[in-house]
Amino acid sequence: MTTIDLLGYTPDSKYNTSVAYFSMEFAIDQSLKIYSGGLGFLSGSHLRSAYELKQNLIGIGMLWKYGYYDQVRDRDNNMVSTFIEKDYSFLEDTGIVFSVPVHSTTVKVKAYLLKPETFCSAPLFLLSTDLPENDEVSKSITHRLYDPNEATRIAQSIILGIGGGLLLEQLNITPDIYHMNEGHAVPLNFYLYSKFQNLEEIKKRMVFTTHTPEVAGNEEHDYALLKEMSFFYHLQDHEVKHILGLEGDKFNYTLAALKFSGRANGVSKLHGEVAREMWGAYDGICEITSITNAQNQHYWQDATLAESIKTGDQQGITARKKEMKSLLFKEVANQTGKLFDENVLTLVWARRFAAYKRADLLMHDWDRFLALLKQTEHPIQIIWAGKPYPEDTGANKIFNDIISKTKSFANCAVLVGYELGLSDLLKKGTDVWLNNPKMYREASGTSGMTAVMNAAINLSIPDGWIPEFALDGENCFIIEPASKDLSEADRDVKETANLMDVLEQKVLPTYYQQPEQWNAMILKAIDGVIPEFESARMAKEYYEMMYDKTDLS
Numbered sequence: 001m002t003t004i005d006l007l008g009y010t011p012d013s014k015y016n017t018s019v020a021y022f023s024m025e026f027a028i029d030q031s032l033k034i035y036s037g038g039l040g041f042l043s044g045s046h047l048r049s050a051y052e053l054k055q056n057l058i059g060i061g062m063l064w065k066y067g068y069y070d071q072v073r074d075r076d077n078n079m080v081s082t083f084i085e086k087d088y089s090f091l092e093d094t095g096i097v098f099s100v101p102v103h104s105t106t107v108k109v110k111a112y113l114l115k116p117e118t119f120c121s122a123p124l125f126l127l128s129t130d131l132p133e134n135d136e137v138s139k140s141i142t143h144r145l146y147d148p149n150e151a152t153r154i155a156q157s158i159i160l161g162i163g164g165g166l167l168l169e170q171l172n173i174t175p176d177i178y179h180m181n182e183g184h185a186v187p188l189n190f191y192l193y194s195k196f197q198n199l200e201e202i203k204k205r206m207v208f209t210t211h212t213p214e215v216a217g218n219e220e221h222d223y224a225l226l227k228e229m230s231f232f233y234h235l236q237d238h239e240v241k242h243i244l245g246l247e248g249d250k251f252n253y254t255l256a257a258l259k260f261s262g263r264a265n266g267v268s269k270l271h272g273e274v275a276r277e278m279w280g281a282y283d284g285i286c287e288i289t290s291i292t293n294a295q296n297q298h299y300w301q302d303a304t305l306a307e308s309i310k311t312g313d314q315q316g317i318t319a320r321k322k323e324m325k326s327l328l329f330k331e332v333a334n335q336t337g338k339l340f341d342e343n344v345l346t347l348v349w350a351r352r353f354a355a356y357k358r359a360d361l362l363m364h365d366w367d368r369f370l371a372l373l374k375q376t377e378h379p380i381q382i383i384w385a386g387k388p389y390p391e392d393t394g395a396n397k398i399f400n401d402i403i404s405k406t407k408s409f410a411n412c413a414v415l416v417g418y419e420l421g422l423s424d425l426l427k428k429g430t431d432v433w434l435n436n437p438k439m440y441r442e443a444s445g446t447s448g449m450t451a452v453m454n455a456a457i458n459l460s461i462p463d464g465w466i467p468e469f470a471l472d473g474e475n476c477f478i479i480e481p482a483s484k485d486l487s488e489a490d491r492d493v494k495e496t497a498n499l500m501d502v503l504e505q506k507v508l509p510t511y512y513q514q515p516e517q518w519n520a521m522i523l524k525a526i527d528g529v530i531p532e533f534e535s536a537r538m539a540k541e542y543y544e545m546m547y548d549k550t551d552l553s
Contacts (some may be wrong), residue, residue: 009054009116010262018548019057020175021046021122022164022185024156025068025145028059029119030421033067033086034126035385036145037352039211041423042267042446043181045296046542049535050122052298055543058173060164060185061547063126068145069390071416075406078400079416081390083144090118091126096170100163101230102155107138109163111170119508120298125171127163138435154221154229156217157253161187161396162233177547180208180261183253189260190233195502199243199260203286207546208261210254210288212443213274214356222254246328258285261293263546266407267293267444274440292465293444293547294538297530300450302428309455309526314519321431321455328429331422332383336413344411345511346381347459348430348451350418353386353395356441360398362434363405364496372500373409378508382406384414385426403512423447428454432477432507435460436499438491452529455522459507461495465533475525477502 009503026032030127035044043059050057066083074080091112099106108131116123129141140147141155165188168175178188191314192202207301211217222238231251232240241247258264258279264286265274272290279285297306302324308316320341329340340346349359362382363369372380384402388395399414406412415422427433433451433459435442436478445464452458460475472478480495480503511518531537 009051010054010056015055015057015543017056017177017543017549018173018175019055019177019179019547020164020168020173021057021059021179021181022160022188023059023181024160024184026059026124027420028114028121028124029198030214030419031090031418032059032088032114032119033418034064034145036389038444039182039445041295042211042293042422044121045294045429045446045535046418046539047121047124048119048182048296048299049539050374051116051120052296053536055122055539057122059122059124060160060167061124061126062142062145062160063088063128063130064145065128065130065143070340070388071418073416078397079403079414084463090114091148094364096167097131098158098163098166098170100166101233102138102141102158103151103229105135105138107141107155107159107552108133109159109167111167113373125164125167127159127167129159140479146389150221151225151229153219154226154231156233156543157184158187158229161185161189162191164188165191170453176205176549178206179340179542179546180206180257182209182211182217183257186253186257186260187231187233189256190231190235193243194234202260203262204549206261208257208264208286209267209291209312210264210275210443211267213271213441214354216236218252218254220250222249223251224249226251230365255279255282255285258288260283261286264288265291265546267291268308269468270440270464271443274443289545291538291541292468292533293446294533294535295446295450295453296535297453300424301428301453305455309523314493317522318519319454324428324454325431326429328383328425329413330487332413335415335417338410338413340381340411340413341379344379344381345431345508346383346458347432347434347497348383348385348422348426348438349434350383350385350415350426351435351445351447353388353418354392355394355398356453357386357437358492359384359386360402361436361496361499363402364492365500368500372504373411376513378504379411379514380503380508381413383413383415383430386419387418387424423450427451427456430456431511433458435463435466436479436495437463438488439463439484449529449533452525455519455526457507457521457525459499459502469528469533471524471528473506473521475521475528477507 025035027035027040027044482491
């Protein structure tokens, strides 16, 4: 980076390579609601660790006027979505306004800056089209994160990618590396092609992180619509197909990103294998390696608990854990009118809410679930939380079904408002963090890392990051996956039984009958997570493995 004054943020000389990091969402602080879930949590921790390490990196994202959505309850206690305008006095208006072609319109874009010192993150520029000089359609581009309208979603990628490239030009910044965090920013490559007129020159500068094996996470649209929307900047669709060696009527963001990039990565070792299997048969894609996601310790770990861990004060750890449970239970009481007990094992399922993550797996054998709730020898309390995509009717139905089915149980609660603040409360207040997605569908699943940092034990399917960490019975409890030969329905039945077996026969007895072993598991889990799954390691690996210019030249 050349002439920008980074407002007191002076990069360390160890990180000479300058990086522009493009992401559709960043979870930096509870007050800045421009994220939906794991992708944002990851990019937020990346920027926090980049700041702590003083890496030569800036973020480029979007300023969502209504955020993702606000999660509230209706009069019947069901979860509903509402959209409330957000105002952020702590963002600096850079005064930079520039034009981006979208469809048949020239859209004006303004850039705002989140200064590094505000929330201790690397500099973050946020783009908005909600300007008086734009028409209402153009204004709406940056209203809702992941807008359900197809044309609006495409326009959002144009603003992030092409708009982000034009912003860097306005700032007189020429980064050594452009990093696409997911495929949303892929139009950036068409902007760069207008400058370099050469695919190989782009590959020298472009890296890409893919986050999901889910079809919905690998966006694609018709070429005709993308061309009409100016997605390809100054290129025609037949030129795009020729340059990238693509065929068919659909343009896939992930595939194009893999062809434009010099290097790409999955977000866990297992996900790297899955990604190579998904995309490896295509010609012209770059190497896909793995850099496992991680989370920032300074942001997520309770400071009082950390001090007790550091000094080996087991009594202090136990006392602080009860205090953190009490803080969570105040929110449970506030939202549901239910009073939880700090002495009872508390299990939490909380994350981005999608059907494949199986929030209701515990309930699949209803009679066994009821017996678990009613038994008194080893009592249990269960909390669910998460944000489904507003238009995902199936996931929303699951969420509200859980509310309905558990409403009468004093030891079950479903919380709304799952953002950074509630996530923090849940991770600090839980004893057991449950993760039971369909196998090979969870790319990383970093929420379990931050739960461990706060003296919780993972109960998990061995997907995502878990195989790199897990010592079953020593630092976590593993739910054995069902055979791949079974039907999907039969796998759910088998994995429900396996989950309940582990919970009833191992988790609960260990917590109540072997507290010393439980405490030893907590300490061993923390040793396994820090520093290996702390985001300083991840941020360093990106510089070592992805931003090394010698390998890209």
